[in-house]
Each structure stands twice: as C-alpha cells, then as structure tokens.
Amino acid sequence: MxxxxxxxxxxxxxxxxxxxxxxxxxxxxxxxxxxxxxxxxxxxxxxxxxxxxxxxxxxxxxxxxxxxxxxxxxxxxxxxxxxxxxxxxxxxxxxxxxxxxxxxxxxxxxxxxxxxxxxxxxxxxxxxxxxxxxxxxxxxxxxxxxxxxxxxxxxEGGMVSEQEAVQRMLKNGGVKPTANEYELQQVIFVVPNNRRSAILGKRKQDAEMFRSKFSGCSNLKQQATGMIDVTIRNLGRVLEPQLPEEWEKAVKATPAGRMTPPQETPRGVEALAVCNIKKVSDDKVAQLVFTVQDNEKSGDKKAEDxxxxxxxxxxxxxxxxxx
Known part of the structure; x- marks a missing residue:
C-alpha cells in the first residue's frame, strides 16, 4: 500500500x-x-x-x-x-x-x-x-x-504504472531504485474507550517495560503470554515508501531486533517490532519510489485538488x- x-x-x-x-x-x-x-x-x-x-x-x-x-x-x-x-x-x-x-x-x-x-x-x-x-x-x-x-x-490508483517505471529505469541506464524492506510485528496494549482516562498512563508504563525487555521477534508472542489485553499482529514485509506516516520516522530510526518507542493510538498504546531490514530492488520498488518522487514534486497540488x-x-x- x-x-x-x-x-x-x-x-x-x-x-x-x-x-x-x-x-x-x-x-x-x-x-x-x-x-x-x-x-x-x-x-x-x-x-x-x-x-x-x-x-x-x-x-x-x-x-x-x-x-x-x-x-x-x-x-x-x-x-x-x-x-x-x-x-x-x-x-x-x-x-x-x-x-x-x-x-x-x-x-x-x-x-x-x-x-x-x-x-x-x-x-x-x-x-x-x-x-x-x-x-x-x-x-x-x-x-x-x-x-x-x-x-x-x-x-484511486495514483501509482506510476509498471510500464512507465520500466521506461524510466531504461532512461537511467537500467538501474533499478532500491528501498529498505522492513519485517514488522505490531504490539497493541488495548485501552477500552470507557476506561481510557483511568488506565492510559499505566498502559504506557507497561508498554515501555515490555519494550525494555524485548529480546527479538521470535520471542515476542511468548513475552506477551499471560499479559492482559495485549495483541500481537504480524504485519509482514513493508517497503519503506509504504510505511504509515505516523510510524515512518520511528521505524526508520529503529535497528533490526529492536522496538519503536510506544505511541498512543485510538486502540490504546502501540509499538512496532522491527524484526528484519534488508535492501530490495525490483519492479515493485521502482513503482513505489518513482510514485513518491512524483508526489513530492506535485503532492500539494494533487492533495488540494x-x-x-x-x-x-x-x-x-x-x-x-x-x-
């Protein structure tokens, strides 16, 4: 996405x-x-x-x-x-x-x-x-x-087409753009809306403690075993241009095998575990990179329209x- x-x-x-x-x-x-x-x-x-x-x-x-x-x-x-x-x-x-x-x-x-x-x-x-x-x-x-x-x-399909991406790569001597691919898991400390004001602070402390004890994605579910209202989601592989804006800075600053700082979200308190990072270069990456480049040039006008x-x-x- x-x-x-x-x-x-x-x-x-x-x-x-x-x-x-x-x-x-x-x-x-x-x-x-x-x-x-x-x-x-x-x-x-x-x-x-x-x-x-x-x-x-x-x-x-x-x-x-x-x-x-x-x-x-x-x-x-x-x-x-x-x-x-x-x-x-x-x-x-x-x-x-x-x-x-x-x-x-x-x-x-x-x-x-x-x-x-x-x-x-x-x-x-x-x-x-x-x-x-x-x-x-x-x-x-x-x-x-x-x-x-x-x-x-x-x-509405605002991506550069695969054909256009290939043409741009050919003009560039056949060089394909590269991007980081992140393997991510999401940890959610659920906070019910009717108790948000009462327990949000405590849930933030729980999330910080969880992060300090994090020892890798392979142990993530085991670490969460027995904890109340903690959900683990496997987000799979996400290319850097696909990172949600609210998480982009934190993910890019987090090395593999570590967790991002917890953030308050509508669901409660969340953090992302960065399981692995690797450089990838293929047609899909080219499409995403060229699309981001185009949007950075004319994004304001597109957004306004x-x-x-x-x-x-x-x-x-x-x-x-x-x-």
Missing part, C-alpha cells in the same frame, strides 16, 4: 494562519451580554444530524480574526464549520481516528513554532475567544482529513438544515 506525501500539519496550519498570530493584546473576545450568552447554545445549522451552535460559530469567527481574515466572518465561520462537520462524519464512517496524544503534540509544536509555551498559547486562545479546545478540534480534523485524502488517493473533489462529493450528499 502506497503512501501519498501530503503537506505536514505544520505547513497546513502555517498556510492557514500565517507565520505568527496577532498579538494577544491586539484584541480580546467581546463579552456577551446575559441575553447574548443564552443564545450561544442555540443551534445554527444541522449537518447530517449533527448540530453546530452559535457558540461554535463565534469561536471560529474569532479564529478567523486571529488569521487576519476580513469580510463577513460569521458567514465564513459557518461555512468552515459545515465543511469540518462533513469531514468529521466521514472520518467516523471510515474509522479514521486521531488520538489525543497526536493532537496534543501538534498543539505543543504549534506553540513552539510561535515562540510560546503551551500555557501561553492556551491563554492567548482563550483571550481571543477561540479557546484551546476549538483549536485542538481544528487540528484533529486537519490531521484526519489529510489521512482520508491520502487513503482516497491510494484507492483531491481534497476539493472529495469535499464537493460530501456536500452534494449531505443533509444541511438551517433551523
């Missing part, structure tokens, strides 16, 4: 927000009167049965102000939130989950790039009327939607009601 190189979250948000925020002291969120406050929870629009409130629109409008947007911000905010809801519904339908840990890391990274601490960013968003919660929801949708677009790209097409399809099928 091929992975499309799309813009990183940092680039997506940077392009949306510009290099930095406006100063937190440049403006503060207007204080609503008691009458206005009571109307904030009123439903403004319903998208496929999911409500968007006036308060949601107020926060998104504040977010747009923070991006130096002009015009009818309330109308722009409402339209953006309708699109976000369509994306969220599709993410749920496709089981495309983004963990709290991923969102928190992205939030912290954004704060760092804007020369702030997490606390300072949280305070600034609150003063601006956006709130950290709203911004984190925005981040979650951006991350999940990017993965959906990538999956859609793969499903496919995202727009995908969203248009969702809008055409959606039930959007204004109460």
């Amino acid at each position: 091929k992975k499309m190189k799309t813009r990183s979250l940092a680039l997506i948000i940077a392009s949306m927000l510009g290099a930095t925020f406006l100063s937190a002291d440049a403006f503060c969120a207007p204080k609503a009167s008691q009458t206005e406050s009571s109307g904030l929870t009123a439903v403004a629009v319903i998208v496929n049965g999911n409500a968007i409130t006036n308060y949601d629109i107020q926060r998104r409008a504040a977010f747009l102000r923070l991006q130096r947007k002009t015009g009818n911000l309330a109308a722009q905010a409402k339209d953006e939130l309708i699109e976000d809801m369509l994306k969220r519904v599709e993410m749920k339908k496709r089981n495309m989950d983004v963990s709290d840990d991923e969102v928190d890391k992205a939030f912290a990274g954004f704060a760092e790039r804007n020369h702030m601490t997490v606390a300072q960013l949280t305070d600034m968003l609150s003063k601006a009327g956006v709130t950290a919660e709203h911004f984190k929801n925005y981040i979650r949708v951006q991350m999940g939607w990017g993965r959906l677009v990538s999956a859609r790209f793969r499903a 496919l995202s727009a097409k995908y969203l248009k399809e969702l809008r055409e099928k959606a039930r959007i009601e204004n109460p």
Whole structure:
C-alpha cells in the first residue's frame, strides 16, 4: 500500500494562519451580554444530524480574526464549520481516528513554532475567544482529513504504472531504485474507550517495560503470554515508501531486533517490532519510489485538488438544515 506525501500539519496550519498570530493584546473576545450568552447554545445549522451552535460559530469567527481574515466572518465561520462537520462524519464512517496524544503534540509544536509555551498559547486562545479546545478540534480534523485524502488517493490508483517505471529505469541506464524492506510485528496494549482516562498512563508504563525487555521477534508472542489485553499482529514485509506516516520516522530510526518507542493510538498504546531490514530492488520498488518522487514534486497540488473533489462529493450528499 502506497503512501501519498501530503503537506505536514505544520505547513497546513502555517498556510492557514500565517507565520505568527496577532498579538494577544491586539484584541480580546467581546463579552456577551446575559441575553447574548443564552443564545450561544442555540443551534445554527444541522449537518447530517449533527448540530453546530452559535457558540461554535463565534469561536471560529474569532479564529478567523486571529488569521487576519476580513469580510463577513460569521458567514465564513459557518461555512468552515459545515465543511469540518462533513469531514468529521466521514472520518467516523471510515474509522479514521486521531488520538489525543497526536493532537496534543501538534498543539505543543504549534506553540513552539510561535515562540510560546503551551500555557501561553492556551491563554492567548482563550483571550481571543477561540479557546484551546476549538483549536485542538481544528487540528484533529486537519490531521484526519489529510489521512482520508491520502487513503482516497491510494484507492484511486495514483501509482506510476509498471510500464512507465520500466521506461524510466531504461532512461537511467537500467538501474533499478532500491528501498529498505522492513519485517514488522505490531504490539497493541488495548485501552477500552470507557476506561481510557483511568488506565492510559499505566498502559504506557507497561508498554515501555515490555519494550525494555524485548529480546527479538521470535520471542515476542511468548513475552506477551499471560499479559492482559495485549495483541500481537504480524504485519509482514513493508517497503519503506509504504510505511504509515505516523510510524515512518520511528521505524526508520529503529535497528533490526529492536522496538519503536510506544505511541498512543485510538486502540490504546502501540509499538512496532522491527524484526528484519534488508535492501530490495525490483519492479515493485521502482513503482513505489518513482510514485513518491512524483508526489513530492506535485503532492500539494494533487492533495488540494483531491481534497476539493472529495469535499464537493460530501456536500452534494449531505443533509444541511438551517433551523
């Protein structure tokens, strides 16, 4: 399965927000009167049965102000939130989950790039009327939607054809590209959703302890014997261009016979055991390598076009009601 190189979250948000925020002291969120406050929870629009409130629109409008947007911000905010809801519904339908840990890391990274601490960013968003919660929801949708677009790209056959790959190799003197092939096994410390907040920390400790005692893939199932809610999956052989984006950096940094650091995921806490690494060179590798090279050259445009097409399809099928 091929992975499309799309813009990183940092680039997506940077392009949306510009290099930095406006100063937190440049403006503060207007204080609503008691009458206005009571109307904030009123439903403004319903998208496929999911409500968007006036308060949601107020926060998104504040977010747009923070991006130096002009015009009818309330109308722009409402339209953006309708699109976000369509994306969220599709993410749920496709089981495309983004963990709290991923969102928190992205939030912290954004704060760092804007020369702030997490606390300072949280305070600034609150003063601006956006709130950290709203911004984190925005981040979650951006991350999940990017993965959906990538999956859609793969499903629509965006690979360089075998014939084209052969022609490129001939032009290159018959030299075939090479890539690392990883033999992987997945270790999942399952965390039920209804107990996530209570046991996630303990499961992370269990996963770290498991990793410290890891002695090779041949002993992996035996090591997990007797442990509660621990699942081992054999992922087989995966070429480097096929590595999932969220695991790519960790796998490439892990030598054979070792495990990646555990990561929080929607299923719980996971790590990958790198059983073996070897260099391979064949027609399939050539197709993948050439496809990745093409996407790195024009990936932004392809991602934007496919995202727009995908969203248009969702809008055409959606039930959007204004109460």
